[in-house]
Amino acid sequence: MSDALHDESLTKALAEHSRARTAEQHAIESRLGDGAPVSRVDAIAAALEAQAERESSARAASPTKRAPRPRVAWLAVAALPLAAAAAIVLVAREKARTHTEEIGAAEYAVAVSGHVDTLRAGGDDSFASLQARPDAIQQIVLRPRHRSNAVLAAKVLVVRDGVGVPVDVATEISDAGVVRFDIAGALLIGASEVRVAIAPPALLAEVAARAANEARPTTTIRDVVVVRVPIE
Amino acid sequence: MTGACEQAVDHELLRSALAGDARVRRQLVERLVPTVRARVLHALLRYKSHEQAAQVTEDLTQQVFLLLFEDGGRRLRAWTPGRGASLATFVGLVSEREVIAILRRGRRNPWTESPTDHDELVGRVGAGEDQASLVERRELLDAVLDKALATLDERGLLLFRRIIVDEAPVATVAGEMATSIAALYMWKSRFAKLVREIAERLARDSAPMPTARPVSLLLPNIARTR
Numbered sequence: 001m002s003d004a005l006h007d008e009s010l011t012k013a014l015a016e017h018s019r020a021r022t023a024e025q026h027a028i029e030s031r032l033g034d035g036a037p038v039s040r041v042d043a044i045a046a047a048l049e050a051q052a053e054r055e056s057s058a059r060a061a062s063p064t065k066r067a068p069r070p071r072v073a074w075l076a077v078a079a080l081p082l083a084a085a086a087a088i089v090l091v092a093r094e095k096a097r098t099h100t101e102e103i104g105a106a107e108y109a110v111a112v113s114g115h116v117d118t119l120r121a122g123g124d125d126s127f128a129s130l131q132a133r134p135d136a137i138q139q140i141v142l143r144p145r146h147r148s149n150a151v152l153a154a155k156v157l158v159v160r161d162g163v164g165v166p167v168d169v170a171t172e173i174s175d176a177g178v179v180r181f182d183i184a185g186a187l188l189i190g191a192s193e194v195r196v197a198i199a200p201p202a203l204l205a206e207v208a209a210r211a212a213n214e215a216r217p218t219t220t221i222r223d224v225v226v227v228r229v230p231i232e
Numbered sequence: 233m234t235g236a237c238e239q240a241v242d243h244e245l246l247r248s249a250l251a252g253d254a255r256v257r258r259q260l261v262e263r264l265v266p267t268v269r270a271r272v273l274h275a276l277l278r279y280k281s282h283e284q285a286a287q288v289t290e291d292l293t294q295q296v297f298l299l300l301f302e303d304g305g306r307r308l309r310a311w312t313p314g315r316g317a318s319l320a321t322f323v324g325l326v327s328e329r330e331v332i333a334i335l336r337r338g339r340r341n342p343w344t345e346s347p348t349d350h351d352e353l354v355g356r357v358g359a360g361e362d363q364a365s366l367v368e369r370r371e372l373l374d375a376v377l378d379k380a381l382a383t384l385d386e387r388g389l390l391l392f393r394r395i396i397v398d399e400a401p402v403a404t405v406a407g408e409m410a411t412s413i414a415a416l417y418m419w420k421s422r423f424a425k426l427v428r429e430i431a432e433r434l435a436r437d438s439a440p441m442p443t444a445r446p447v448s449l450l451l452p453n454i455a456r457t458r
Contacts, residue, residue, distance in 0.1 A: 010428060029270035
């Protein structure tokens with residue numbers, strides 16, 4: 001019997017078991033009835049309220065959140081450095097871009113596995129680059145150097161002739177910010193690299209759009225990164 | 233109310249609750265309490281007698297709600313209307329995963345410290361067949377399912393529900409989830425590999441126990457080697 005059939009029977013057994021479990025849960029739900037004691041609902045609502053307040057306080061106390069400064073003080077403190085920074089940016093723009101890109105790349109460790117055809121037994125080796133093999137499915141794992149506390153999303157782009165085109169691959173992101181996805185080798189034929197735009201969901205579309213044309217983060221905002229994975 | 237209309241209302245409720253509206257948050261809790269309590273009680277009944285489970289259900293239900301709304305409701309924000317699951321179904325899936333995680337966390341778990349009475353455990357399976365074998369098979373499937381669910385993120389839970397449990401056509405799910413068919417086949421393949429690895433690990437772990445039945449006898453074709 002083939003491997004696929006082995007897996008299929010186990011998956012089917014799990015599906016059947018899960019359906020049975022769901023039926024039991026629904027039976028319990030019916031037995032318990034729709035209503036919960038008002039006191040219980042109130043208790044849960046109060047606990048959620050307290051949790052929301054704690055999280056709000058923690059966000060306010062976070063070092064990334066600064067207390068508002070008086071307008072005059074802000075001008076004195078920020079205006080001069082801003083003016084100086086603007087002048088420097090004009091001169092050192094290209095250098096700064098390269099530096100930012102390097103920071104972005106260094107934020108994540110790249111591990112590619114599945115260089116061999118997945119139907120064969122492969123080793124556990126991982127690489128820092130992808131292979132454009134039409135018969136291979138490769139898994140990419142991007143591990144951040146530092147745990148991220150932000151909610152992140154990722155978009156994958158395949159670069160051909162310097163232009164990145166978004167590809168529809170399912171990405172998984174752990175609480176710690178580790179990004180994982182599989183990509184078919186057939187998608188990589190004729191491509192030079194894969195770019196992975198990682199950003200909070202609200203910024204992702206903008207970051208991915210910029211990453212299509214330039215391999216660097218659009219901002220130096222924390223948690224916004226474009227990781228480049230070369231294709232051999 | 234139609235399914236789509238209900239989901240639109242739920243989406244609005246969820247948005248307001250996560251934006252900080254305490255009144256709407258309470259309304260949402262009231263609506264979801266039956267779903268979460270049923271998941272909690274069902275999971276507890278695997279470890280405790282009915283009486284013991286009933287005593288801790290309320291506290292554990294509250295703990296699951298705190299997890300659902302934790303970090304600005306990060307878990308709940310993964311739900312979007314029109315993706316093949318109502319809010320209640322989605323919350324049920326996530327609650328099940330969370331309550332399993334709570335119950336499995338730590339070796340000295342206050343929720344599971346008393347074993348289930350053997351007669352009650354057997355009574356749940358029913359009579360007629362080799363009861364010991366049925367109980368063991370069920371426990372193994374429970375263990376594999378629990379471990380598999382624990383590894384899935386919110387999107388993975390939805391895919392598990394739609395593709396594996398509901399056996400919905402992959403093309404339909406691709407439309408619901410706004411993704412490609414190829415991506416879903418890859419997910420399905422990876423999930424099959426995951427459960428096989430979990431089953432193999434369980435088989436290895438159960439091997440040194442002299443009285444334990446080999447996993448391969450209980451779940452044929454699972455405990456093979458690559």
